[in-house]
Amino acid sequence: MATASTLPASPIDSTTRNLFGHPRGLTYLAFTEAWERFSFYGMSALLLLYMIQHLLTPGVSNGVLGLGEFRTALATLTGPLSNQAFASQMLGLYTGLVYFTPVFGGLLADRLLGQRRTVVLGALFMTAGHALMASESGFLIALLLLIVGTGCLKGNISVQVGHLYRPEDDGRRTRAFAIFSAAINVGALLGPLVCGILAQLHGWHVGFGAAGAMMLIALAIYLAGWKHLPPDRKRQRGAAAKSAMTASDWRIVAALLFLTAIGVLPCVAYYQEMNAGLLFIEASVDRSLFGRALPTASFNALDGLFCILAVPLLIALWRWQAKRGREPGETGKIMIGYLIIAGANLMMIVPAGWADRGEVVGAIWPVTLYALNALGFTYYWPTLLALFSRAAPKQIHATMMGVVFLSIFVGNLLVGALAGLWETISHAGFFALHAALAFGAFLIMWLVARPLNRLLHTEKTDS
Numbered sequence: 182m183a184t185a186s187t188l189p190a191s192p193i194d195s196t197t198r199n200l201f202g203h204p205r206g207l208t209y210l211a212f213t214e215a216w217e218r219f220s221f222y223g224m225s226a227l228l229l230l231y232m233i234q235h236l237l238t239p240g241v242s243n244g245v246l247g248l249g250e251f252r253t254a255l256a257t258l259t260g261p262l263s264n265q266a267f268a269s270q271m272l273g274l275y276t277g278l279v280y281f282t283p284v285f286g287g288l289l290a291d292r293l294l295g296q297r298r299t300v301v302l303g304a305l306f307m308t309a310g311h312a313l314m315a316s317e318s319g320f321l322i323a324l325l326l327l328i329v330g331t332g333c334l335k336g337n338i339s340v341q342v343g344h345l346y347r348p349e350d351d352g353r354r355t356r357a358f359a360i361f362s363a364a365i366n367v368g369a370l371l372g373p374l375v376c377g378i379l380a381q382l383h384g385w386h387v388g389f390g391a392a393g394a395m396m397l398i399a400l401a402i403y404l405a406g407w408k409h410l411p412p413d414r415k416r417q418r419g420a421a422a423k424s425a426m427t428a429s430d431w432r433i434v435a436a437l438l439f440l441t442a443i444g445v446l447p448c449v450a451y452y453q454e455m456n457a458g459l460l461f462i463e464a465s466v467d468r469s470l471f472g473r474a475l476p477t478a479s480f481n482a483l484d485g486l487f488c489i490l491a492v493p494l495l496i497a498l499w500r501w502q503a504k505r506g507r508e509p510g511e512t513g514k515i516m517i518g519y520l521i522i523a524g525a526n527l528m529m530i531v532p533a534g535w536a537d538r539g540e541v542v543g544a545i546w547p548v549t550l551y552a553l554n555a556l557g558f559t560y561y562w563p564t565l566l567a568l569f570s571r572a573a574p575k576q577i578h579a580t581m582m583g584v585v586f587l588s589i590f591v592g593n594l595l596v597g598a599l600a601g602l603w604e605t606i607s608h609a610g611f612f613a614l615h616a617a618l619a620f621g622a623f624l625i626m627w628l629v630a631r632p633l634n635r636l637l638h639t640e641k642t643d644s
Contacts, residue, residue, distance in 0.1 A: 204345045375391055569585045
């Protein structure tokens with residue numbers, strides 16, 4: 182029977198620090214993730230408009246291997262799809278599946294390769310996928326390679342961040358994940374901005390090429406920091422009884438799965454800004470700046486910008502609250518994040534109503550949407566990652582760090598499906614629906630936060 186190997190509580194020398202008092206390994210992991218996210222968000226920002234304006238046009242779509250068959254198969258599940266609805270479904274499937282495969286990447290790392298080798302394998306798959314985006318014919322194969330590669334890389338990078346700290350070091354671990362999240366959003370800021378501008382000036386494939394180049398840089402940074410990364414933790418044979426999953430472990434797993442399920446709702450409200458939100462900006466927002474129209478895709482850079490700005494703000498706020506004994510707990514921060522995202526979508530009912538009457542609205546509205554959504558996301562997502570890193574049983578630690586991304590997987594599937602309503606219901610009603618989803622998650626968490634928080638802390642202490 183396979184069991185978990187026993188490792189020191191903190192395999193990294195905690196006195197070797199160089200990033201805001203954190204271990205050196207965090208620097209390499211953060212910058213690896215920053216440029217990997219540059220490639221992901223840069224490509225994702227182009228994908229919807231690329232499909233609508235180029236790939237699905239007559240004379241091009243026929244040359245894409247398997248696209249006709251795939252569209253027919255999808256239509257059997259959803260009914261007939263316009264090009265816009267099909268492109269939104271494709272984007273939702275892609276951005277969803279890249280957050281589904283981390284579960285299998287975690288299993289691969291836990292049971293066979295370890296976290297470090299699995300990350301390298303994922304980076305190689307992703308590089309190959311970006312290279313294939315240079316050809317329309319290989320579009321679906323490229324997406325498949327990117328999905329598999331992200332699955333190998335995404336969760337296992339997060340696992341390694343958690344392994345840099347001792348189990349009892351909750352405060353530094355949560356702040357480390359906030360710093361890690363800021364690095365992610367450097368990529369989320371620069372990717373759409375740079376790739377969007379390059380695509381507008383030099384064509385789609387130049388934009389995609391920039392995303393692929395940054396993926397290679399991410400791999401190089403990861404390999405350069407190899408000796409500073411925590412040792413692999415994977416299941417090994419022998420000593421089964423010593424590390425078998427206990428009833429307490431399974432209660433923790435159930436609680437974490439519940440948190441993952443609830444997290445789907447605000448995820449839909451948050452990520453819709455990158456799907457139907459772009460359609461709103463393209464059709465109804467004044468994008469002029471200094472006499473030129475900003476590329477619609479570049480608006481996605483605002484998400485990264487505001488997430489970066491939110492991190493030092495929230496860290497300072499939490500420290501100020503902690504000194505006064507008023508810092509919210511993990512579930513409290515998650516609830517606040519959900520409520521802010523609900524408010525962001527509720528606000529959009531106003532400009533959406535004007536757009537329903539054919540009016541063009543000011544860019545301040547989507548800018549404010551991105552700002553509030555980013556604040557809400559920064560409140561809840563790093564906290565959720567830190568909670569999973571702290572509480573997940575060691576036997577399936579990497580697997581559970583993959584499970585947390587299932588909320589984004591299911592959420593993005595629903596984003597794609599709900600984006601199809603953009604053409605059939607009022608835009609004001611569309612944003613009201615998404616506000617209700619996020620507020621529903623807040624209400625559920627408010628009802629269960631106290632027993633859930635007590636369960637996770639008590640069970641972890643007892644185990």
